[in-house]
Amino acid sequence: xxxLLLSWNYPPRTGGIEKVIxxxxxxxxxxxxxxxxxxxxxxxxxxxxxxxxxxxxAPRRGVPGFLLHALARGLGICARHPPDVILCGSLLTxxxxxxxARPFRIPLCLIVYGSDLLQxxxxxxxxxxxxLRRADRIVAISRATASLLRQRGVPPQRIAVIPPGIxxxxxxxxxxGGGFQKWEQELQGRRVIxxxxxxxxxxxxxxxxxxxxxxxxRRYPEVLLLIVGTDPAAxxxxxxxxxxxxxxxxxxxxxxxxxxxxxxxxxxxxxxxMMRSELxxxxxxxIPGDMEGFGIVFxxxxxxxxxxxxxxxxxxxxxxEHGVTGWLVDPxxxxxxxxxxxxxxxxxxxxxxxGEAARKRAREKFNWERLARAYHDTLAAVxxxxxxxxxxxxxx
Numbered sequence: 001x002x003x004l005l006l007s008w009n010y011p012p013r014t015g016g017i018e019k020v021i022x023x024x025x026x027x028x029x030x031x032x033x034x035x036x037x038x039x040x041x042x043x044x045x046x047x048x049x050x051x052x053x054x055x056x057x058a059p060r061r062g063v064p065g066f067l068l069h070a071l072a073r074g075l076g077i078c079a080r081h082p083p084d085v086i087l088c089g090s091l092l093t094x095x096x097x098x099x100x101a102r103p104f105r106i107p108l109c110l111i112v113y114g115s116d117l118l119q120x121x122x123x124x125x126x127x128x129x130x131x132l133r134r135a136d137r138i139v140a141i142s143r144a145t146a147s148l149l150r151q152r153g154v155p156p157q158r159i160a161v162i163p164p165g166i167x168x169x170x171x172x173x174x175x176x177g178g179g180f181q182k183w184e185q186e187l188q189g190r191r192v193i194x195x196x197x198x199x200x201x202x203x204x205x206x207x208x209x210x211x212x213x214x215x216x217x218r219r220y221p222e223v224l225l226l227i228v229g230t231d232p233a234a235x236x237x238x239x240x241x242x243x244x245x246x247x248x249x250x251x252x253x254x255x256x257x258x259x260x261x262x263x264x265x266x267x268x269x270x271x272x273x274m275m276r277s278e279l280x281x282x283x284x285x286x287i288p289g290d291m292e293g294f295g296i297v298f299x300x301x302x303x304x305x306x307x308x309x310x311x312x313x314x315x316x317x318x319x320x321e322h323g324v325t326g327w328l329v330d331p332x333x334x335x336x337x338x339x340x341x342x343x344x345x346x347x348x349x350x351x352x353x354x355g356e357a358a359r360k361r362a363r364e365k366f367n368w369e370r371l372a373r374a375y376h377d378t379l380a381a382v383x384x385x386x387x388x389x390x391x392x393x394x395x396x
Contacts, residue, residue: 001028001033001034001084001085001376001379001380001383002033002034002035002081002082002083002084002085003028003033003034003035003036003083003084003085003086003087003379004035004036004038004074004077004078004083004085004086004087004100004106005021005024005025005035005036005037005038005086005087005089006038006039006070006074006086006087006088006089006093006096006097007021007037007038007039007088007089007090007093008039008040008063008066008089008090008092008093009021009039009040009089009090010022010025010037010039010040010042010055011042012042013040013042014198014264015198015232016113016164016198016293016294016295016296017089017090017113019164019296020089020111020113020141020164020165020296021037021039021089023164023165023166023167023368023371023372024165024368024371024372024375025037025053025055026053026368026372027165027368027369027371027372027373027375028372028375028376029053030369030372031372031373031376033376036056036077036083037053037055037056038055038056038058038069038070038073038074039055039056039057039058039066040057040058040061040066041057041058041059041060041061041065041066042057056073058070063092067092067093067095067096070093070096071096071099071100074086074096074100075100078100078104078106079104082104082106083106084106084107084379084383085106085107085108085109085379085382085383086100086101086106086107086108086109087109087110087111087379088108088109088110088111088135089111090110090111090112090113090116091110091112091116091117091128091131094110094131094134094135095131097110098131098134105390106386107136107137107382107383107385107386108134108135108136109135109136109137109138109139109378109379109382110132110135110137110138110139111138111139111141112138112139112140112141112145112148112149113141113145113293113294114141114142114144114145114148114291114292114293114294114314114315115289115290115291115293117145117148117149117152118148118288118289118290118291119289125152128152129152129153132149132152132153132154133153133154135158136158136382136385136386137158137159137160137378137379137381137382138154138158138159138160139159139160139161139162139375139378140159140160140161140162141161141162141163141164141293141294141315142161142163142293142294142314142315142318142319143161143315143317143318144291144293144314144315144317144318145161145291145293145294145314145315146159146161148291160374160378162371162374162375162378163294163315163318163319163365163366163371164294164296164299164366164371165366165367165368165370165371165372166296166299166300166303166362166366166367166368167367167368168303168362168363168367170267171271171274171300171303171304172303172304172359173271174275175268175269175271175272175275179269180269180272183269183272183273183276187224187276189222190222190223190224191220191222191223191224191278191345192223192224192226192273192276192277192278193216193223193224193225193226193277193278193279193280193281193341193345194225194226194228194273194274194277194279194280194281194301194306195208195225195226195227195228195280195281195282196227196228196229196270196280196282196297196300197228197229197282197295197297198229198230198231198232199229199230199231199232199240199242199243199246200232200240200242200290201240201242201285201287201290202284202285202287202290202291202292203229203282203284203285203292204282204283204284204285204311204331205227205229205242205246206242206245206246206249207283207285207334208225208227208281208282208283209225209227209246209249209250209253209255209259210249210253211334211338212281212283212334212337212338212341213225213253213255213258213259214253214255215335215338215342216338216341216342216345217255217258219342219345220342220345223258223345224257224258224259224260225258225259225260225281226260226262226273226277227246227259227260227261227262228262228263228264228265228270228273229263229264230243230263230264231243243261243263246261247261270300271304274300274301274304274306275304275305275306277301277304277306278306278344278345278351279306279307279308279309279326279341279344279345279351280297280298280301280306280307280308280309280326281308281309281310281337281341282295282297282298282308282309282310283309283310283311283331283334283337284310284311284313284314284316284331285311285313285331286311286313286314286331291313291314291315292313292314292315292316293314293315294314294315294316294318294319295310295315295316295319295320296319298310298316298319298320298326299319299362299366301358302325302355302358302359302361302362303358303359303362303363304359305355305356305358305359306355306358307325307326307327307344307350307351307354307355307358308320308325308326308327308358309326309327309328309329309337309340309341309344310326310327310328310329311328311329311330311331311337312328312329312330312331313331316328320358321357321361324354324357324358324361325354325357325358325361326354326358327340327343327344
């Protein structure tokens with residue numbers, strides 16, 4: 001299969017969409033598909049030759065330059081060696097994908113996440129419905145995201161739900177290298193809770209510090225919350241800068257001994273901290289105009305054998321199975337969230353059982369080898385249906 005993938009999001013940019021596109025690129029290549037990726041310029045691309053598969057990057061920074069680059073390179077590719085299918089990695093590239101797909105009579109697929117479907121007022125939402133109807137198939141990363149598509153008039157038969165994936169071998173491997181002795185000493189005797197993700201309001205970091213930690217600290221004076229993540233400086237949707245608010249809350253509540261905001265940490269250190277933690281906590285909120293489409297970080301914690309406490313919001317119930325791999329509470333129930341955290345800290349046997357179940361579920365249900373095959377089969381079905389309509393065969 002010959003695939004043209006258009007995506008603004010790609011490493012070394014960081015974020016959930018970047019993880020999806022990168023994992024999908026590697027997974028489809030592993031299945032033998034020919035996949036050409038057109039993506040944005042990267043500020044720091046020194047690791048590309050070893051860590052990333054080859055991609056076509058825009059020569060200039062910014063969204064307009066990327067879209068023009070994607071259109072120009074895409075036109076050349078479609079004219080010389082037409083792909084069997086065009087896959088848009090997000091809504092941002094859908095207009096370019098449609099411009100390429102229609103004249104060359106190539107089927108078009110799209111991946112959507114959640115928050116991208118909630119942006120703008122009535123006029124923008126009406127335009128969004130028009131654009132969505134032009135895609136041959138839309139992949140939603142969770143059942144909640146699929147529900148948003150149906151609400152916007154997309155027929156169920158044109159929706160495929162394929163969750164984000166993860167690479168078990170990477171997350172289950174013991175972190176290598178030095179630098180962990182210092183952390184071992186700092187964490188000795190502490191009950192460690194980890195929370196991680198981009199510092200946006202919907203993740204609930206402020207609520208975790210302000211409303212959950214005081215009660216947890218009262219019951220467990222040796223507890224330490226580690227928050228990993230940075231403000232969304234490169235996001236096209238989020239403009240929050242809540243790291244200062246988190247630091248202010250820590251100081252105001254005198255939680256300096258119990259809460260540390262670590263910012264960005266290398267992957268090996270994140271794995272080490274995950275494996276050292278007793279539970280992962282993220283009180284995701286329900287915010288108008290924003291949504292947690294899934295939560296890949298729950299899978300990362302799962303592969304480290306760490307149970308999660310979160311909320312029944314958006315796609316989180318797809319990532320965390322309540323009562324099996326962790327606990328979910330209503331997003332408004334902060335007291336219930338605090339209680340769930342304390343109950344897990346008090347029950348080592350339940351933490352172990354949840355952690356083992358979480359690791360098993362992540363390995364079996366969310367490994368990229370399995371999910372890349374799901375994408376491959378979905379794209380192949382679209383290509384076959386399009387070919388039948390044309391009465392011909394695919395380009396590849």
